[in-house]
Every structure is written in structure tokens, then in C-alpha cells.
Amino acid sequence: MVSPPAKTKGFMMAFVFNFPDVGEGIHEGRVVEWLVAEGDTVVEDQALVKVETDKAVVELPSPHSGTVLRLHAAADADILVGDPLVTIGEAGEKVPEDFAPVAEAAPAPALQPAEIEAPGPAVGSRRPLATPRTRSLARKLGVDLKSVQGSGSGGRITDEDVERAAEGGSPAAPTPPVGTVAATADGEVERVPITHLRKIIAGAMRTAKHTAAHVTHVDEADVTDLVAHYRRAKPVIEERTGVRFTLLPLFIKALVATLQKHPIFNASVDEERGEILYKKYYNIGVAVDTPEGLIVPVIRDADRKDMVELAAEVADKAERARNRQLGLDELKGGSCTITNIGPLGGVFATPIINVPELAIVGLHAIKERPAVVDGEIVIRKMMYLSVSFDHRYIDGAEGARFMSDMVRLVSEPMLLIARL
């Protein structure tokens, strides 16, 4: 913890708490809600503010005890690391606005996950990289430069980029405020702000689609035996452990066993140094559909946990993901991801890789279908499994071998058990 600021010559006693670097890769956030008001007395470690980052909503604790003299950012404001958040000092003390901000660095406080409120629009504070002429053109064509991807040197936005953006969208004059329903020539349109999380997802998806050479291999598994074993074991396990047992842990185990045989699917790439990073750990991301959008908590060391532990952990993390209560460390460090699309229907889907990972496995609906067994048409529980992988580093044949190994494991439960 920081020692209280030194008292020098009657001024500069107040402490300016800047938005700290709360974790790897976090540069910006949004003030969700202030938990204190100007004039409030706070004690060290008391939660001051809820801030939404690209990973979670966190509460920032106060580094000092004192009186809140000034809140520097309004609710809904976008903040960058280093931006002043709050000035804490002695009651009645004047905020020394005439002096340069007190540059005392606060260490990153421990994160305290909190629940989410409805997020508002997020706007970057950096100037778009465009010349005055291009900026003028953007105004003329009604293009918001913050939403334009520059194609020029170093990401510079060119006149052509602006023109392209203008053709894509309507060259609207002043855009009406968000949250309003407005009549247009084509009918009524409601403008709703894009949430911070949605922007993060959009950025990640664009990066993934833009960089990885996506290809999807789909295979079919006969899971009749697996489901039969599962159905018999489920009530027993649930009664003995109190954990709601699902099929997902079985598939996580099958995935881990397959990854152990095909390590490239459990790797990432350091393109700058031209190296492949084979992970010796099996941290499996589990895609969770939440009301706010897709969140992927990570089940660490899935190879060293039994199925009941996996079931309990998946249930807990999915629940907390829906409530946006996950800590940043629970969302980082995955080596491969699994997404269970089955309950939502469909034949099969082609998910996008969670970069920098190289593969994502899709689980699709289990359906009774006619199958041919020993020359006879019988009704079996059939399921499509998919693996979407980065074709830059993984060849199609490897994808096929990977999938057929995983299919074999889930089709023949004894093989899966043998690998445990």
C-alpha cells in the first residue's frame, strides 16, 4: 500500500487517484457508477467506483483514508489508464487545481469484481490519424473518423477510406441522438448505443477473422453409448456430490485427450519472432452466452481435474459470467476453446477462433438419427462435432485426424475412460 502523501508547505496534501493499470492489456475503461460522492469520508480499501474494462466490471478500492474532494470523471465517462479519477484529501481542503496534478503513482489495487449495469457508449479519446483535409472531407460526408479503419501508412485514414465509409453508411447530416426512435424514409429506426463489451467482442472477432485463415472440419459421432453411461451415472453423481452434472465435462475430457495427441491445436503463434508456442498446460475456454454478449471464462488445468470438479467449475463460472462477476485472471490464459452450440439448435456452425489460440471445438445438437450398424438401419443418438482452426499453421489433414480422434473418444466411452 502507498504511504500517505507527504504534507508540504500547506498545499499539495490532496492525493489524486489516477485510473490504475489494473491488468495486462487494459488501457481504457468506462465509469459505470460512483459508490462515493464529493464530501464523503472514505477509509482505505473502501470501494470508490465501479469501472468497466474490456474484461469485467471491477470495483476500485481507495488507496487512502480521507475525504473525497473531487470526482474527476462522470458516470459513463470513458477513461484511459492514468486519467485522474478522484482527489482524496482532508475535509475542507481546497483542490489544488492551480498546481500540476500530484503525480504519485498508486499501485494497481486488487480487483473486486462487481455486477454490471447497462453500459453506455464508449468513445476513444485519441485523435483519429487523419490530415486536416481528410478530417474536413469526413465532416462533409458525415463520416465519424473514430469508426473508420485507416488503410494508409501506420494506420493513417485516407480520403479513400472516408469515401468508402461514406458509401457504406448513409451520408447522414447531423445524426440524431442515440436512444431515440426516428422516422426515416424507410420506416422507424431506433438508435441504441453499442455497449463497451459488444465493441470489445466486435474488435476481437474482426481481428480473428482478419488474421487467422479460418477453416472448419465437421465430423459425426455416435454418442448413444456415451449418453447411456451419462444417464446412468448422472443421478448417482448428483446425489453423492450435490453438483449438477452435465455432458460438457465429458467433452472437455475428450478434447484434452485429443489435444495431448495433437499439440498444435493447443498452441499459439508468436508471429514477430516466427515461433510456435506449444502450451504444456490445458486451459480450456468455455464460451458462455450472456445477456450482454459472449464471454469466455477459462477452466485452468482441465487435464488435472476430474469430471465432477469440471462440472462444478463450469457451472460456477458460467453463472458468474452472466452476472459479470468474473475477475480478469479468470478470462485469460486459455490454450484452446470449446463452444457448446447444441442446446440452441441447428445442424452445425463454424465458430470463430479465440485468437491467439489456433483452434476452437464446436459441440452441436445430439439428435436421434437413422444410422447403419452391422448392416441394419437403427436409431442412434448422433452428434456433429466441429473443429475450426487456423489453416496458416494447421493443415486440413491434421484437422481431419484431430476430429476423427475426438469422435472416436466420444463414440466409445471405454476409450475415453482409458485416457483418464
Add this chain to the structure above:
Amino acid sequence: MVVGSVSRGCQVVVIGAGPGGYVAAIRLAQLGKDVILVEKEARLGGVCLNVGCIPSKALIHVADLAHEVLGAEDMGLTVSSLAIDLPKMVEWKDGIVDRLTSGVAFLCEKNGVEVVQGAAEFVSDRSLTVSSEDGRFEIEFEQAVIATGSRPMALEGFEHDGERIIGSTEALSLQAVPEKLVIIGAGYIGLELGSVYAKLGSQVSIVEFLPKVAPDLDPEVGKALTRQLKKLGVKLHLSHRAESFEAGDPSVVVARGPKDDELRLEADVVLMTVGRVPNSEGLGLEAAGIQIDDKGFITVDDRMRTSAPGIYAIGDVTGGALLAHKAYQEAKVAAEVIAGEPAAFDNVVPAVIYTDPEVAWVGLGEEEAKEQGFNVVTGTFPFKASGRAMSLDATDGFVKAVADADTKQLLGVVAVGRGVSEFIGEATLALEMGAFLEDVALTIHPHPTMSEAFQEAVEAALGRAVHMVNKS
């Protein structure tokens, strides 16, 4: 004229003929608008041309010339005697002001701007009255641009009398060099005029409330300025609050220091430069529904629109940096917005202090960039390593480039040194064009010039300066 008997109409009325107002009026006329420009004073040009930028720079130049000649013995130039004829100097300066202000009048006339003399006051959001010695009349307008500027701030206990307690206006027209000059406020005006009178022979003391000069700028700037003021024999009293004035012969300025200690400074003349306040009173802003902030500045958006539809405000009266060139740009934005063009103010604003050495900067300083979350890299080139600076006997100062360490984009430049005001425009262009360090490093700068230091500073930020040893 009888009150209310005459009512005129025009498309746009511009109030105030300073750098903001006359530029707005001319640009509006160029865009085909029928414009009336209202000026309270007899002469156009505002503070900048009449009692600000231009006349102060004229006096600074003469003072610099005298100072340089007197200090040129090492260079083989000995002057046996140098007479300073202040009235002659002021007459020369007034000649420049005359030429420029009449030049503005000429440009207005040629562009078809009608100029009327008088004080404007809004009656509604579509009409105002103009009052002068000749009477009063009303103007009905479709749009209005407020460009009324700012004036020196007063300080309690120091009542302006124009002789013993003066402002910057009188300081530019003194008829004799005061023996003892006390300046209250170490802002850029105080520093510039303090340097002038120190060079002309005054014993100058500066009383400043804050603990350092140029507190918002790079710490090296304050150090360089403090060093030079000491060389000139200027006494700098920082962290001192000017409290009272005791008239006498000589008069005394009483100030209080950081330890509650009393400081008494004898003064023949006291120059007040404690800041500036907006000219937003007496304009009838309420009648037009125009909002001001708690300091009296008119609130505007990036298109210079006030809270009253159709009424715009530009320049000092809107706050921010009180600089003529910012007003110029805002004037063009307002005029173009009125003409229906998609203009907006989205520029970086360079700034210059005409001290000796000069200080110039644009964009983000190192600390500012860090506060905004940039991973910062800087490069500094000292003029003591510059051949051109040596040949000018002006090796004080440096150029410092601030950039984003990750993308290598240039974020800001600060320079201290002889003539740096002349190339900060280049750095401003670099910022507006979104230049990367490489862009500047690969641009040939003429040799030998002071501007080479900008290229070298940028190369230093890239770790490859040639004319100095790079930081490892």
C-alpha cells in the same frame, strides 16, 4: 440619431474587430454574406494589433537588438555608448500599429465588409443596438458572431491609475524607462515585458503566486527561463502573493511569501499582468439567450455555436488559450459553418512566448502524454550542439520531441531558443498531418538553421541522432 429611429438589417453582424472578428467578417464576405462589423474602439485590430502581440514584439525586438549589441564584445563588436530613446522607439512601434490597423480597414473595405463604430448590445436573439457618441441604432441580423476578446484582470489593492500602476497597454507606450519596475504575475506577458525593461536598464522584480514559472510546460522550460531572467538581473519572487500597494516616492509593493514572511519591493512603476478576463459583460447576452460559464467565458461547441441558435462566439471571449491564431482559426470555422460548410475546430494550437530565449510548443508535453495513457518516448537536442546556434551566440535552449513509443507517432514538440517561434509552425504541420518520427527524420532540414534541431531531436527519439551522443 434619435434612439430607435433607425433600424438596419444585415445577414451577419460581427461584434469586435480583433483577430477573431475581422477575420470572421472578411471570410463571411468572401462566402457571399452581407456583413456588418461593429467595433467599440476607433481603430480596428483589437488588442493584438493595437496593444498586444504586434507592439510588444516590436519593443522586444529593439530591446533584444540593444542587448545583443552590448553583449557582443566576445564577437569583436564593441559599442562605446548606446543611447535608448524610448519616445522614438514608441513612435516607431506606433507606426507599425498604424500600418497594420489601416491594413485591416483596407481589407474590410475591399471585401465589402461594412464597419461601424460603437458598442453593441443584444436586444434579442435577432437584434442588437450599437451606441456611440453619434447616437444609437438597431441592427437586425440573421446570424451574429461575438468576438469581443478579453482584458487584463484586476487585482484588489492595486487600482490601475495608468501611471504608477499600469497594465500591458501602458507598458507598451512608456515615455521613460522606469528605474525600478515591479511586475505582478509571471505569465507570458509579465515575462516578455520584464525581459524588455531589464534589457532597457530597469531593475525588474517579478512577484508570482505560483511556485514556478511556466508551470504547465516541460520543467526544462521553466529552468531555462529562470536562468535567463537571472542573467538579466531580474529578481524572481515565486510563491509570493502581492498584497498591497503603498504610494510614495518610491512606492512600495508588499507581498507575502510561503512562510508568511513579508516582502517589500520599491517601485517607480508597477506592471499588472495577473491574467485576463473575458469581455462578456454589457453585451446583453441574456437577452439573446447566450450562456456563459462561471468565469464569464461564452460556452461554444466545436463549430463555435453558442447556446443561442444562429449566434456564434470566437476567440478570447470563449476561453481556452487566449491566442490570436486560435481566434483566426475559430473565425474561419464560424464563418464557414454560417455559410453551411462542414467546418469544425479540431486543431492543435501552437503557442509562443517571446522571452529571450523564446519558448514555443505544440501538441502534448511529456507529462501530458503520459497522463493520457501513452507509452512515451522523447528526444532532446540542445542548441549548444548546434552550429547555427553557436554562430548566433545563442546556444541556450533545446528542442524536445515527444512521441508514442509504440507507434512512433509524433505527439508534441517543445522548444526553447533563439527564433524557435519560426519553426514551431513546421512541428504543428507535422502534428496535423499525423507525422511519425520517421517522417520528420527523413525530411531534409536546411543547414545551418535552428530548425535542424527539430530533426535531430526526432532522430534522438529514434535513438539515432548524429550530432550528439544518443542516450543508450
